Amino acid sequence: MLVDLNHRSGFVYGRAADALPPLGARINTLLDDALMAERAGQRPRDYLGASRIGEPCARRLVYEVTHTPPDPGKELEGRSLRIFAAGHVFEDLAIRWLRLAGFDLRTQTREGGQFGFETAGGRIRGHVDGVIVAGPEVGIAWPALWEHKALKASSWSDTAKKGVRLSKPVYFGQMQIYMAYLGLGSALFTALNKDSCELYHEHVPFDPATAQELSDKAVAVLRAADAGELLPRIAAHADFYLCRFCPFAARCWTEAQP
Ligand code: SF4
Numbered sequence: 001m002l003v004d005l006n007h008r009s010g011f012v013y014g015r016a017a018d019a020l021p022p023l024g025a026r027i028n029t030l031l032d033d034a035l036m037a038e039r040a041g042q043r044p045r046d047y048l049g050a051s052r053i054g055e056p057c058a059r060r061l062v063y064e065v066t067h068t069p070p071d072p073g074k075e076l077e078g079r080s081l082r083i084f085a086a087g088h089v090f091e092d093l094a095i096r097w098l099r100l101a102g103f104d105l106r107t108q109t110r111e112g113g114q115f116g117f118e119t120a121g122g123r124i125r126g127h128v129d130g131v132i133v134a135g136p137e138v139g140i141a142w143p144a145l146w147e148h149k150a151l152k153a154s155s156w157s158d159t160a161k162k163g164v165r166l167s168k169p170v171y172f173g174q175m176q177i178y179m180a181y182l183g184l185g186s187a188l189f190t191a192l193n194k195d196s197c198e199l200y201h202e203h204v205p206f207d208p209a210t211a212q213e214l215s216d217k218a219v220a221v222l223r224a225a226d227a228g229e230l231l232p233r234i235a236a237h238a239d240f241y242l243c244r245f246c247p248f249a250a251r252c253w254t255e256a257q258p
Helices: 023-040 058-065 078-100 153-162 169-182 208-227
Strands: 104-106 116-119 124-127 130-134 144-151 186-193 199-205
Touching: 023 078, 058 208, 078 104, 078 144, 078 186, 116 169, 124 169, 144 153, 144 169, 153 186, 153 199, 169 186, 169 208
Parallel strands: 144 186
Antiparallel strands: 104 130, 116 124, 130 144, 186 199
């Protein structure tokens, strides 16, 4: 008798398969639920991360640092957690490639911890991807901060075209704060294109004025958070491009402007 390999299984665990969402959706729901549960078990940050200080809207940072719930439907999804995790894998690859090419890239202190800093009584903290202490002659004086981002193709192309300061001000700000607190004179920014594995590298000098401005902003955010206050909005209208992507937009535009 011939076997029909094209038939569809009519039942899954006793239920008609057609009554269930497609297989992919069911498995992804399981994965995302597991990732969200894992995240829910982690202690929320009780500090302002240096990776966020470059966020252009200080009001949004107050929402973040006070753990204000995002607008309904704007909560972090399991898919975002998968993107974060994939970023770490790409970063490990970039570290391996740079080391293979002769860059003495350190990603851990002698004690085995991450390089980082904390200030304001531990309420502002940052952990850096690495520090290159020596390497081939490429026009950069070592040591230098190393910061890595894995980007989707369109975002990577924009960064490669405009440079990190214009294209990714949050990352630029993050590097300035790290350099200020670690006493480093410049950074090597590496962006990996997740589609093509192309690499973009940019030398980013320390800019003390920007670092000071960001440090002042961080202090203002913490002061407002402690006082239970909000800071002014970044825009006059809710259709400003940053507000359209902000997870606090509905709340923000109904709450009073200081
Ligand atoms: S909606 Fe706009 S102004 Fe309000 S917190 Fe978000 S980015 Fe800032």
